[in-house]
Amino acid sequence: MTMKIKEVADIAGISVRTLHHYDQIGLLCPTSTTEAGYRLYTDEDLEALQQILFFKELGFPLKKIKEIIESPSFNRREALELHQKMLLEKRRRLDQMIATVAKTIQHMKGDIHMSNKEKFAGFDFSQNPFEQEARERWGNEAVDSSNVKLASLSKDEKDGFAEEMNALYARLAALRHTSPHSDEAQAAIKEWYVLLNRMGNYSLDAFKGLGQLYISDERFTKNIDQFGEGLAQFMCEAMGIYTNNHQK
Known part of the structure; x- marks a missing residue:
């Protein structure tokens, strides 16, 4: 099954322009194109896009992402397991920040007292x-x-x-x-x-x-x-x- 670029952009929640850019820099090139020049993406292309977006979410620059996924030693499963660990840590810190914001609001209302150390938790x-x-x-x-x-x-x-x-x-x-x-x-x-x-x-x-x-x-x-x-x-x-x- 193949998908056109607009369909891929809608599924991934990114712009068509972004996919064009990824193609131009050789980060994600569609498997094939139609006679009219329309890009066609396969399920494997979407898996690669998912991996790229995981790296991007974690702050990796596109140049480094390309270098990583093109490396002969790249293992997608190992990379996903690492992504999972990093995202869980990110969630832990966000949860702590959310709790600190909630406590700060209560402190401002006079409902509770926060120590200076508690104000910077997270x-x-x-x-x-x-x-x-x-x-x-x-x-x-x-x-x-x-x-x-x-x-x-x-x-x-x-x-x-x-x-x-x-x-x-x-x-x-x-x-x-x-x-x-x-x-x-x-x-x-x-x-x-x-x-x-x-x-x-x-x-x-x-x-x-x-x-x-x-x-x-x-x-x-x-x-x-x-x-x-x-x-x-x-x-x-x-x-x-x-x-x-x-x-x-």
Whole structure:
């Protein structure tokens, strides 16, 4: 059984333009075309599309997805099992975030009292869900160094580090309506730079690039702005200013 591109787009919930793009970059090429030039997709093509969309949902760039699925060692079942584990972890964190939002609403109404630690339950920045992007931008050394350092920490040390990061996010959020040039903003963003280098090896250029990623990648923006709308933009500007002021 074959399907035309519009049928596939409707089933998958994506646009025809997206499927055209996947075909153009060689990520998903239809098995055949009609004499009139219409693309025809088979069940196997739809299975490949499902796999692509799973990878995409987990934040993999299209270039990396193509590289993975074209590898001779690629095993679709193993990949699906890994997707399942990652999505379950994602659901766990979302459930925790939803619970935190609900408790915060109750706290605002005066129904319950939340400790400062409870206010940030679910904001776990000790793990980087965007590791692939970091590797592609700044190489493996910085990321591997970070992973080694984190792996060497005990659970209590990791929890403490996450709390420290969350506290600094909250402090920066309180400053986000001030000038990123201000002494207070620059002092806080310096602490952010120092904190990042405690778990990795970030040059000033990498630090500035990370700030730009905060606003160019909606996933970063969404996570950071949970501490306060506009925080990602503020941090990006402050990180750029800090870099410019400290480069020789």
